[in-house]
Amino acid sequence: MELHFVSPRLEELDALESEVLACSVWQDVRPCDGVAGLCDWRLAGRISGLMRAGFLVGEVGEVVMVPGRPRLSFDKILLFGAGPREGFDESRYHRVMIHMLDCIQGLASRIAVVQLPGRQIDLIKAERAADMLLEVVSRDRKRRHDVWTLIEDGDARRRIEQHMIEERRRIRRTE
Numbered sequence: 001m002e003l004h005f006v007s008p009r010l011e012e013l014d015a016l017e018s019e020v021l022a023c024s025v026w027q028d029v030r031p032c033d034g035v036a037g038l039c040d041w042r043l044a045g046r047i048s049g050l051m052r053a054g055f056l057v058g059e060v061g062e063v064v065m066v067p068g069r070p071r072l073s074f075d076k077i078l079l080f081g082a083g084p085r086e087g088f089d090e091s092r093y094h095r096v097m098i099h100m101l102d103c104i105q106g107l108a109s110r111i112a113v114v115q116l117p118g119r120q121i122d123l124i125k126a127e128r129a130a131d132m133l134l135e136v137v138s139r140d141r142k143r144r145h146d147v148w149t150l151i152e153d154g155d156a157r158r159r160i161e162q163h164m165i166e167e168r169r170r171i172r173r174t175e
Helices: 010-014 034-042 046-052 090-106 126-139 154-174
Strands: 002-006 018-025 063-067 074-081 111-114 147-151
Touching: 002 154, 010 034, 018 034, 018 090, 034 046, 046 063, 074 090, 090 111, 090 126, 126 154
Parallel strands: 002 147, 018 074, 018 111, 111 147
Antiparallel strands: 063 074
16 A cells, blocks of 8 residues: 555645545534545535434444535545544544445545544544554455555654654564
């Protein structure tokens, strides 16, 4: 899996061409935060309307697909339930992230733009989130994704890149 990065700003997301944008929503936070909130704003409150109608709750295991075009540059927006924000931990991150991988693969999309669960408010550190993602992908060859563009601010991007360089060095030393 190749990782690219984009800032969580609409003008930068608009410049991307990808079939899928994936992000998470909380069960107990209204309106949505992170990229889901930006998409909701651009879609004139459509995501909030789905939440008010009870069609999107935010429970772990839930996924709702919303068309992004013509207001966004993505064909599909996948909204993954991440449960209540309170108590979010690595275990729940792992479950939601695996669900993201499986759903994106099920759509036969090998390229996606993704805000990893909990990253919109730094509930899981950027380096740890990337490590867990790459660990799952490297262990399971069924999960084939060519490129994921992670939605991260500049500081988190630098930390992830630096961490990946250090990990490569550590692996080379042990070989």
